[in-house]
Amino acid sequence: MTRRAVIAGIGSHLPERIVENAEFADRMGLETSDEWIRERTGIKRRHFAADDETTSDLGFKAARKALENAGLTPADLDLVLVATSTPDLTFPSTATMIQHRLGMTHGAAFDVQAVCSGFLYGMHTANALIRSGAHDRILLIGAETFSRILDFEDRSTCVLFGDGAGAVVLEAADDPDRGIIHTVIRSNGAHKDMLYVDGGPSATGTVGKLRMLGNAVFKHAVTDIAGIIRTCAEEAGQDVPSIDWFIPHQANQRILVAVARKLKLRPEQVVSTVAEHANTSAASVPLAWDAAVRDGRIQRGDSIMLEAFGGGFTWGACLLRY
Numbered sequence: 001m002t003r004r005a006v007i008a009g010i011g012s013h014l015p016e017r018i019v020e021n022a023e024f025a026d027r028m029g030l031e032t033s034d035e036w037i038r039e040r041t042g043i044k045r046r047h048f049a050a051d052d053e054t055t056s057d058l059g060f061k062a063a064r065k066a067l068e069n070a071g072l073t074p075a076d077l078d079l080v081l082v083a084t085s086t087p088d089l090t091f092p093s094t095a096t097m098i099q100h101r102l103g104m105t106h107g108a109a110f111d112v113q114a115v116c117s118g119f120l121y122g123m124h125t126a127n128a129l130i131r132s133g134a135h136d137r138i139l140l141i142g143a144e145t146f147s148r149i150l151d152f153e154d155r156s157t158c159v160l161f162g163d164g165a166g167a168v169v170l171e172a173a174d175d176p177d178r179g180i181i182h183t184v185i186r187s188n189g190a191h192k193d194m195l196y197v198d199g200g201p202s203a204t205g206t207v208g209k210l211r212m213l214g215n216a217v218f219k220h221a222v223t224d225i226a227g228i229i230r231t232c233a234e235e236a237g238q239d240v241p242s243i244d245w246f247i248p249h250q251a252n253q254r255i256l257v258a259v260a261r262k263l264k265l266r267p268e269q270v271v272s273t274v275a276e277h278a279n280t281s282a283a284s285v286p287l288a289w290d291a292a293v294r295d296g297r298i299q300r301g302d303s304i305m306l307e308a309f310g311g312g313f314t315w316g317a318c319l320l321r322y
């Protein structure tokens with residue numbers, strides 16, 4: 001038997017409030033402009049959660065849509081994973097909060113913390129747990145409220161991020177033609193100072209704000225993303241340009257273009273939602289994936305390469321057949 005983790009359903013949710021680029025200059029008084037943000041990042045707007053809206057609220061709504069899309073109920077799940085760096089509370093995990101809101105008193109739930117690569121780390125974990133036989137049906141959510149950890153006086157970071165959530169339901173199936181084919185994850189803690197949050201329970205007793213040396217991160221991101229996509233495809237015995245779709249972490253349109261050039265991809269193969277969502281960290285890949293499923297571009301049976309790069313540094317790739 002080929003026990004594979006197949007995608008049973010997908011869904012996403014964005015908070016109602018849309019923040020246009022112009023607001024950073026007009027309302028927040030920053031020395032920036034719509035033109036600078038569009039040219040340097042490709043971002044036009046992003047969604048921000050309401051003051052009383054938490055990561056678990058967004059994640060729960062995305063989860064409900066993914067379950068509905070799969071034709072399943074929470075009773076069918078045996079594990080809930082949440083990839084996030086902006087949990088509601090230091091503990092308990094956002095995953096157990098969502099598990100409770102789904103009405104589950106069975107199974108287990110835990111958070112995965114790998115910043116923007118969290119969803120890829122989640123796919124790697126879910127794949128291993130399903131293939132090993134430890135779990136049969138896993139709900140994997142990427143959910144973030146990065147607006148809560150932005151310094152709105154720092155124009156070099158606060159314009160880049162947004163809030164949102166995306167979710168997939170993965171289930172065991174004896175089907176060699178569908179599901180996750182291969183995953184690769186990597187990390188290297190040597191570059192912590194280029195991208196981090198300057199607070200935490202044990203270091204400062206505060207939540208902290210995001211700090212990033214964007215230019216330096218950019219260079220690492222392009223090299224490491226292109227490298228891990230090649231590794232993932234090679235280990236799976238697949239030729240990179242022959243993959244139908246590339247769904248990258250949505251940090252900056254210029255990173256997407258640079259990686260696509262390095263890998264000789266056609267622009268139409270690359271799903272980009274960075275203009276509308278900005279960087280939603282662990283939520284960005286499932287948000288982009290769901291958008292391309294909903295607008296009819298991605299069809300059942302298509303091959304897809306997911307990839308992400310983020311704080312840690314962490315990075316990862318996942319090849320699958322939808």
Ligand code: ACO
Binds near residue numbers: 156213214215252311
């Ligand atoms: N508006 C106007 N000017 C700005 C802004 C802004 N919002 N932000 C920065 N600038 C200025 C800088 O101060 C600098 O001015 P100076 O030349 O007078 O010093 C100038 O613009 C150029 O700054 P750079 O940092 O060189 O700009 P760059 O073209 O590299 O773009 C950016 C910056 C968008 C941050 C880019 O480097 C980037 O996207 N980096 C990668 C981000 C990423 O992938 N992060 C990983 C995932 S995130 C995670 O894991 C949480």
